[in-house]
Amino acid sequence: MNRLLAxxxxxxxxxxxxxxxxxxxxxxxxxxxxxxxxxxxKIKKNKDKVYYWTIQDYxxxxxxIFSGKSYIEATCKTPLKQRYLAVTLYAGPxxxxxxxxxxxxxxxxxxxxxxxxxxxxxxxxxxACKFN
Numbered sequence: 652m653n654r655l656l657a658x659x660x661x662x663x664x665x666x667x668x669x670x671x672x673x674x675x676x677x678x679x680x681x682x683x684x685x686x687x688x689x690x691x692x693k694i695k696k697n698k699d700k701v702y703y704w705t706i707q708d709y710x711x712x713x714x715x716i717f718s719g720k721s722y723i724e725a726t727c728k729t730p731l732k733q734r735y736l737a738v739t740l741y742a743g744p745x746x747x748x749x750x751x752x753x754x755x756x757x758x759x760x761x762x763x764x765x766x767x768x769x770x771x772x773x774x775x776x777x778x779a780c781k782f783n
Contacts, residue, residue, distance in 0.1 A: 679771040686707070688745070690705075691782060703775075716740045720739045731766060731776055733776055735758045
């Protein structure tokens with residue numbers, strides 16, 4: 652009986668967990684082995700622009716950072732351009748563990764940029780632009 656109760660509680664908690672609302676799917680892998688995931692439930696289009704969330708899991712963590720979560724604004728017309736609107740770094744994989752937000756000033760300093768042809772970032776952007 653205790654096992655059944657534990658199972659029911661597990662199922663219930665899984666259903667109400669905030670992570671259950673995200674639809675993170677693996678989209679790409681960079682040449683360095685970093686994996687990119689996108690929350691397809693939150694892709695938004697507005698005219699020739701698209702807005703989307705990504706998680707990047709690092710194959711080789713640096714300075715205690717194992718993953719990063721970014722909110723990106725991108726153009727869907729050539730030439731492709733993109734900029735970060737929000738960036739948070741994490742001490743665990745898949746945006747878990749202690750978080751470190753990147754300041755708006757640092758994000759603005761990066762500004763609009765063109766992803767390198769054939770890069771994972773370009774692939775992510777093209778995927779978001781073609782998504783329903």
